Amino acid sequence: xxxxxxxxxxxxxxxxxxxxxxxxxxxAILPIYDALIDxxxxxxxxxxxxxxxxAADGYARASGRVGVALGTSGPGATNLVTGIATAMLDSIPxxxxxxxxxxxxxxxxxxxxxxxxxxxxxxxxxxxxxxxIEDLAPALVExxxxxxxxxxxxxLVDVCKDVQQATIDLRWPEAVDSTRRRALPQLKRSDLKKAxxxxxxxxxxxxxxxxxxxxxxxxxxLAAFAEKTGTPVALTLLGLGxxxxxxxxxxxxxxxxxxxxxxxxxxxxxxxxxxxxxFDDRVTGNLKNYASGAKKIHVExxxxxxxxxxxxxxxxxxDLKQVLEALxxxxxxxxxxxxxxxxxxxxxDTRSRDIVHRESGDALYAAxxxxxxxxxxxGGAVVVSDVGQxxxxxxxYYPHEAPRTLLTSGGLGTMGFALPAAIGAKFARPDxxxxxxxGDGGFQMTQCELATLMQEKLDIKIAIIDNGFLGMVxxxxxxxxxxxxxxxxxxxxxxxxxxxxxxxxxxxxxxxxDVIPTVERVRSEAGPALIHFVVQAEEAVYPMVPAGAxxxxxxxxxxxxxxxxxxxxxxxxxxxxxx
Amino acid sequence: xxxxxxxxxxxxPGVLVRVMGMFRRRAFNVESxxxxxxxxxxxxxxxxxxxxxxxxxxxxxxxxxxxxxxxxVHDVTHLPTVSRELxxxxxxxxxxxxxxxxxxxxxxxxxxxxVATDTVIVEITGDPEKVDGLVELLRPRGIVEMxxxxxxxxxxxxxxxxxxxxxxxxxxxxxxxxx
Numbered sequence: 001x002x003x004x005x006x007x008x009x010x011x012x013x014x015x016x017x018x019x020x021x022x023x024x025x026x027x028a029i030l031p032i033y034d035a036l037i038d039x040x041x042x043x044x045x046x047x048x049x050x051x052x053x054x055a056a057d058g059y060a061r062a063s064g065r066v067g068v069a070l071g072t073s074g075p076g077a078t079n080l081v082t083g084i085a086t087a088m089l090d091s092i093p094x095x096x097x098x099x100x101x102x103x104x105x106x107x108x109x110x111x112x113x114x115x116x117x118x119x120x121x122x123x124x125x126x127x128x129x130x131x132x133i134e135d136l137a138p139a140l141v142e143x144x145x146x147x148x149x150x151x152x153x154x155x156l157v158d159v160c161k162d163v164q165q166a167t168i169d170l171r172w173p174e175a176v177d178s179t180r181r182r183a184l185p186q187l188k189r190s191d192l193k194k195a196x197x198x199x200x201x202x203x204x205x206x207x208x209x210x211x212x213x214x215x216x217x218x219x220x221x222l223a224a225f226a227e228k229t230g231t232p233v234a235l236t237l238l239g240l241g242x243x244x245x246x247x248x249x250x251x252x253x254x255x256x257x258x259x260x261x262x263x264x265x266x267x268x269x270x271x272x273x274x275x276x277x278x279f280d281d282r283v284t285g286n287l288k289n290y291a292s293g294a295k296k297i298h299v300e301x302x303x304x305x306x307x308x309x310x311x312x313x314x315x316x317x318x319d320l321k322q323v324l325e326a327l328x329x330x331x332x333x334x335x336x337x338x339x340x341x342x343x344x345x346x347x348x349d350t351r352s353r354d355i356v357h358r359e360s361g362d363a364l365y366a367a368x369x370x371x372x373x374x375x376x377x378x379g380g381a382v383v384v385s386d387v388g389q390x391x392x393x394x395x396x397y398y399p400h401e402a403p404r405t406l407l408t409s410g411g412l413g414t415m416g417f418a419l420p421a422a423i424g425a426k427f428a429r430p431d432x433x434x435x436x437x438x439g440d441g442g443f444q445m446t447q448c449e450l451a452t453l454m455q456e457k458l459d460i461k462i463a464i465i466d467n468g469f470l471g472m473v474x475x476x477x478x479x480x481x482x483x484x485x486x487x488x489x490x491x492x493x494x495x496x497x498x499x500x501x502x503x504x505x506x507x508x509x510x511x512x513x514d515v516i517p518t519v520e521r522v523r524s525e526a527g528p529a530l531i532h533f534v535v536q537a538e539e540a541v542y543p544m545v546p547a548g549a550x551x552x553x554x555x556x557x558x559x560x561x562x563x564x565x566x567x568x569x570x571x572x573x574x575x576x577x578x579x
Numbered sequence: 580x581x582x583x584x585x586x587x588x589x590x591x592p593g594v595l596v597r598v599m600g601m602f603r604r605r606a607f608n609v610e611s612x613x614x615x616x617x618x619x620x621x622x623x624x625x626x627x628x629x630x631x632x633x634x635x636x637x638x639x640x641x642x643x644x645x646x647x648x649x650x651x652v653h654d655v656t657h658l659p660t661v662s663r664e665l666x667x668x669x670x671x672x673x674x675x676x677x678x679x680x681x682x683x684x685x686x687x688x689x690x691x692x693x694v695a696t697d698t699v700i701v702e703i704t705g706d707p708e709k710v711d712g713l714v715e716l717l718r719p720r721g722i723v724e725m726x727x728x729x730x731x732x733x734x735x736x737x738x739x740x741x742x743x744x745x746x747x748x749x750x751x752x753x754x755x756x757x758x
Contacts, residue, residue, distance in 0.1 A: 121597055122604045126647040129593075146647060182644075304641035 005136050005164040006035035009097060012140040013041055015172070018068050020044060020059065020427045022052040024079075026072025028112060029099025031164035044423065044456055047448035049076050051420035053083020054446070056094045058421030060087075061407040062382060063428035064217075066147050067094040073101055074112030077158070078119065082414060084154050085123040089411025090238060091211065093152035095143045096124075102162040103131040117158050125153030133166040138173040150182055151302040152215060184301070184318050187326055194314055196330040198295055199229055202271035204339045206294075207233040208254065208283075211410070212276015212301060213242030214403040218321035222275065223247070225324050230335040232343060234262050236277050237395055238410040245399030251343070252399075255283040256545045257392040260556055261346025263545065267552045268342075269294045276300065276320045279309040280411070285551035299323045353542075353557040356397070360512035366390055366465045366535045371397040372515040373435065373463060376523065381433040382407065382425055386418035386442035389471035392541040394437050416445030419462070423449060426458045433461070433523070440466040440492045450502045453528055461522050462530040464495050467537050475540045479555065495532040506530040581610060582629050582636035582656045583732050589648035590616070590623040597646055598625065607639050611729030622650065626731045655734055662732040664707045667692075668714065671721035672699045680720070687713045698723055706730075 003011060009032050013021065022044045025033040036043055046052040049071045056067030071080050077098040087094045101110040117129045126146045128139050136159065143155040199205065213222050219242055226233050226249050233243045234254040243250050251262045263285075266272065272294045277283070284290045287309060296312040298305075299320055306315035316323050355367045370393045373381075379401055385391040385408040400406050407425055409417040418438040426434045443464050453460055474488040499506035509518050509531055522529035542557030588594050595614060602609050608630035617624040629639050636654050643652045672680050680699060681691060689703035703713050707730050714725070 117593070118596070121600050302641075302645070304638055304645055306641075307635060308638055 001170060002167045003170040004031065004035065004167050005133050005159065006031040007038075008133075008136050008168075008170055009140065009159070009164070010035055010039040010041060011170060012137060012144075013068060014039060016066065016144050018066070021068040021070055022046055022055040022059070022424060023070030024049050024052055024072065024076060025070075026074075026076045026099065026112070028073035028101055028161045029070060029076070029097075029159075029164070031161065032070070032097070032099065032159070042427075043070075044427070044452065046420065046423075046452050048446065049079035050083050050416065051423075051446055051449045051452065053080045053094070053096070054086065054414075054417050054420035055424035055427075055449075055452075056096075057083060057087045057090075057092050057417075058384060058407055058424030059428040060092050060094055060152075060424075061090075061421070062404055062425035062432070064215075064404065065093075065428070066144055067092070067424060068097065069094060070097050072099045072112065073116070073161075074114045076112075077116035078114055080116075081119060081123070082412075082416075084120055084156065086409050086412045086414040086417060087154040088123045088125070090409065091152050091215065092154065093147035094154045095140075095147050096120075096154060096156040097140075098156065098158045099164070100129065100158045100160045103160040104162070106131070106160070116156065120156050123154075124156050125151075127156035127158070129158045129160070130163050131160050133163050133168045136163055136168075137170060141173055150184070187316060187318055187323065191314060191316055192327055192330060195297055195316065195327055196332075198271060198297060198314065199273070199331050200334075202295070203336065204265075204269045205229065205231045205271040205273060205336065206251075206265050206269040207231050208236070208266070208272055208274045208277050209233050209239045209242050210236040210275065210277025211238035211242075212299075212320045213239055216276060216301070216320040216322075217403075218276070218324055219243065219403050221321050221324035221328070225328060225331075228328065228333050229331055230333075230340075231273065232265065232340065234258070234266060236280070236283055236410070237408065239277065240395060241400035241403045241405045244401045246401060251347075253395050255280075255551075256285070256547075257396065257541050257543065258545075259347075259350045259396070260543050260554055261343055261350050263543075263551045263554060264346050265343050266291050266294075267550075272296045274298045274300070274310075274312070275324070278302075278305045281309075281547075284310065285545045285549055285553075289550040291551075350557075353559050355542075355557065362511075364510055364512055364515070364533065364535045366467065366471075366533075366539060367393045367397050368512055369463065369465060369509075369515055369533045369535060370394050370437065372512075373437070373519055374398040376516055376519040377433060377435070381405070381435045382429065383435045383437055384408070384418045384422040384425055386436075386438035387413045387415045387472075388439045388442060389467070389475065389539070389541050390437055390439045390465040392472075393465075396541075398437075415439075415442035418442065419446050419453070420449045422460050422462075423453055423456070423458060426460055434459075436460060436462040438462070438464055439471060440464060440468065440495075441470045441490055443495075444492065447498070450499070450504060454502050454504060458528060459526060460528050462528070464530065464532050465535055466492060466495070466532060467535050467539065468492070469537060471539070472541070474538070475544075478538070478540065479544070480546065495530060499530040504528055504530055506532065508532045508534065510534040580631050582631045582639070582654055583660070583662065583730065584627040584629065584636065584640060584643070584652055584654050584656075585732055586625045586627070586643055586652045587617060587619075587650040588623050588625055588646075589650070590621050591648055594623070594648045597648060598643070601642055601646060605634075605639075605642060607634055607642075611727075613729045613731050615731075624731075626729070628730055655732055659735040660732045661735060662706050662730050663704055664710050664728055664730045665702070665704045666710045666714070666725065666727040668701045668703070668717055668722055669698050669724040670701060670717045671697060671723060673697055676720075683716060684713065689713060 052069040056069035060067035234251045298312040385394040470488040496506040543554040610628040693700035
């Protein structure tokens, strides 16, 4: 049957099971928007294309399905760029469809022409410019396959306007060659045997579990493996939720803002089992002195990650769930009591410093706000955090039990991610309780999407953690730049009034006693709400491994004492550096 | 250390940019790159010489293989190969010196392909070391201009693909990355 290029786009999306897309129309994509009306796909009109990209990303993170974002040529496409890079760094499957100027004027600097394929080449898993109608259906089918296969990632399809208007007899292409070619290698029996030997010989093993656990759906396999081998599990930021935080073998987050006992355990380990993670610099600290006494087994779907940052003794290329299931029968049951006891000592010391024990006094602390939201939501919410101090407090004080309950920009660290990503997440999982946790800085980067949220009548709760600073940058200035607060003090609007302008119910909270009642109140009311938490201005996230320092050389959280004193001691630069 | 990689890629606009973009983005060092048609229509052949002092050739290979238009990649550094480079060298040569120059370059099986009053163009084909050798000998006479194609390589033996590990085996190789 004859179809226009524009119709083929929607035919393909429907065939892929896409129910929601996020986008913004414009001249070069008008034919596609015109055809939209005839198809059963819900289009969410964002207020800025970056919001469309993050929303499609949030949709993918929350559901595991491929997200879709649309934009027009030129500025529409370039506005997507930050969102594309965000998806790329975190391996999120998103298909971006952009309109392009007609093929006959390509390269002439036509109105709203930008070489978006050239621009996004380094930040997409693949991208393609479609200049002929016969190439359109294969390009779209391949885009979805590439986005979700292997290590997932964003794919951009740039469609010339004349291609959208042309007609052709639509025939779906056969299975696409490029993904068949990229079939994963067979696991070698000798490698599995070697892995089993290394695991059997270890006395102080630690599992490092990353985003791959979630992408591969390996949470049950990981739990089975950890329990059988008695191995404690440390998680990367994007791995949080991949192993239940309440599990006795769960250590929590590792790395720059991981708790001291977690990083110490990694440094003292004799075997690291890296599962679906990529030894990011925020996780390893100084590579020279990273877990130098440990043998390392790296299970990873992307062969180019094996040996990239950290040399390993054994690399297993494959889908994590499949590798763990293949490995499980050949490993012995073990327990590591002395090792766990040693870790528990450290955990005990960390507990004694925990900020949850701090008296609030007149102050409101960001960590307390997060912890109280966790308490009130009973840990059952999907939390979409932005980037900065609140993101780290969230990781530390909102323990996640299940995969896809924390959505956050880890690799690129994109401020402004949370609100639009939460919009996408809510579409992916309408029954979930979705919370945005954002700082006053990041929230203002994409706050225009409040209008999108209202237009779509989404039940999303927003917590703005306002400390009047670009808090994480301020913290670095405090620690490493002699407290010279260049360009970090931040004036914000009255967020309650701002919400009011959108017709969004909002509350201001500046005392600890009001946190739980207000959170309970907004939860009891259907529909969206915003809570503006005004917190302590100069609070730091502890512990902290300074960038480039050894993983064990962290600035510890001071022992708990009354807040004035704790603050005064920090001001004098008495932050304790662990040996 | 220098490694020689050969890749089959889709013969399509933008593939070279995509490949070189990856090298630039990853800060991999390319000594030379040649591109041309292969025996199969629609498939181009690339030969890379990469400096692997900073990064292992396996990582370079794995990153190349991740690019969608790349069909396969092989590191042929440690395999028996025929490798060739072509150079054109414009060298100073007064009329009376031509036979002298001719004698010299004939040892390298090079030849003079163009003559002007005080220069000649020498064409040489060979492995890059041989080309280097001739360049050094000609340098004292005064090299006015030079162009080198960069290396192309092919494994020895009967079949085009024989001697090369199957792609999946090559993929599996990085499994033994003992530190």
